[in-house]
Amino acid sequence: MSSEVITAEPVPLSGSWRELLRGRTGLLVVGLMLLEFATAMQYFAVAVVMPLVAHDLNAERYYGWLIGSYGMAMIAAAPLTPGITARLGRLRAAGLASAVFIVGGLLAAVAGSVAVFVIGRVLQGFGSGVLATFGVSAVAHAIPERLRKHVYSLVSAVWLLPAFVGPVYASTVSSLLDWRWTLTLILPLVLVGRALVVRRAGMFAAEDTRTQTPPFIRVLILIAGCLLVLVGTSVKSDVGQIAAVCGLVLVAVAARRLLPTGERGPRLAVLAMLTLTLGYSGLDAMATVIARRGFESSIAQASAVLTCDAVTWSTVGFLQAKFHERWHLSTGGAGVLGSLMVAVPVAALPVMLVAHLSSGTAMPLMWTVFLVSGAGMGFIYTNLPVTAVDVRDASTTDAFAAGLVLAESMGASLGSMIAGGLYSYGLQRGLSAPHSLALAVTALAASLIATVFIAFAIRRQLRFKI
Structure with a gap:
């Protein structure tokens, strides 16, 4: 594996954007940004076309499988990645994961049944899970700690453009061609971003992990x-x-x-990522259903909900460094602020659903909920990876990077499955759609409230560490 390793250029520690974006480290950052852009476009494309997929494949009953299979495969990929990397080397493992992702995407696009579509999404999820671990680990290995927040700020900012372009692209292509073309045409962009990350996967030397057993x-x-x-x-x-x-x-x-054990601060960050993504990703997965079935909105109004949280999330994430300087926010303080901004507005949604508000009243309130909670995600989400890989023992960096990806994918998958399951359960028990949705959102809000308590614990731990 030594032939694959290229020594990364040393990055000065002044923390400027110019230093971050030059040399081989700059190529890694550009690759991560392009990869995140492709991921965002795919996210919005899938969110828009999934109801069409369910209708075309006669799979409304299996909606949980359609939206949960991708995350389930990511759950499997994250803990297996260190062992796969140890056996194949970083370059070959990353290249294989990229190939699996593309094959899965093509299979899902040509699927004639729900089973084939789910298999394709499982392949995509597994490949994405492996490469997501590479991204977090690469930042931890190749970029000094004081520059890492800049990286995650850039990654968050990348979601701004897809927040506007993604839904328009998906709806336009689906209307003019088909949902299958919506999923297919996005694959070359994904491939380019992943190719850049794969090329840079060998720019840092990995710790010796050959004794690890998957x-x-x-x-x-x-x-x-x-x-x-x-x-x-x-x-x-x-x-x-x-x-x-x-x-x-x-x-x-x-x-x-x-999930990794060891240092308390990184371990709490991984746990916070699990509860945060369980609550918020589940909410995102149900957002259009809440708008359409809970508040009887139009399709355009429902699509605007996803744009609201993506815009504020990416904007706050990008400008977070300035907020830290102006408000003298610590990493722990930003996490607490962000968790509160996410949990409090979401906790109001069940009340709105059972209050039988008119669409004209409910939708502006729902947009506000997602604008505020999206801003909160911009604060907390970009801080958790920094805390998770800030370890004293460098040999545990890859384990915590894999644990972070596992926690995120597990939370996203479980959030979708739990929210969808509770919604279906309520309908089966004779509850109205708004009351069934209120039941589902209450469970998601409980997970976000748990994140608030974990964020306070992280802040106390970081203060003790200092």
Whole structure:
């Protein structure tokens, strides 16, 4: 593997943007930005066309599988990545993951059944999970700590343009051609971004991880739990609900064994990423349903909800360094502020849903909720990766990077499955759509409130560390 390693140019420690963006380190940052842009475009494309996919493949009953399979595969990929990298080397592992992602995307685009579409999304999720770990690990290895916030600020800012272009692209291509072309035409952009990251994957030397054994049994238990949740929320019986609860228990047990242990600060950051993405990604997955079925809005009004949180998230994330300087915010303080800005507005949504507000009143309030909570994500989301890889023992950096990706993918997948499952459960029990949605959003808000308490614990830990 030594032939694959290229010594990275040393980055001066003054923290300027010019220093960050020059040389081989600059190429890594550009690759990560392009990759994030492609990821954002794909996110909005999938969010817009998924109802069309469900209708075309007659898969409304299996909506949880359609939106949860990608995240479930990312869950499996994250803990396996260190072992895969140790066996294949960084370049070959990253190249293989890119190929798996593209093949999965093509398979999903040509799918004639829900089973084939889910298989394609599983392949995409696995490849994306491996490469996401590379991105976090590359930043930790190649870029000094004081420059890392700049990287995550840039990555957040990249979402600004797709927030406007993504929904328009997806709806236009789907109308003129088909949802299959919407998913296919985005793949070359994804491939270019991933190719740049793959080329730079060998620019830093990895710690010796050849003694690591991939935790196959724990991953199998985790996937079994996710499958039980998906199956349980897809059937209309009490047995299904019991299966879903058992699945959540299995997921909790496996996650406890898979998430990294060690230093308290990084460990809390990984846990916060899990609860944060469970609540917020689940909310994002249900946003258009809340707008359409909960508040009876138009399609245009519902699409604007996703744009609201993406715009403020990316803007605040990009300008976060200035906020830190102007308001004298510490990393822990920014995390607490962000968690409160996310949790408090979302906690108001269930009240709005059961209040039977008119669309004219509810939608401006919903846009405000997503504008404020998106800004909060800009504060907390960009700080968690910095805290997670700020470890005393450099040999644990890759483990915490993989743990962070695992926590994020697990939270996103579980949030979608739990929210969708509770919504279906409410409808099956005779509740109205707004009340069923209120039940789902209450569970998501509880996860976000838990994030607030973890953020306070992280702030105390960082103060103690100093």
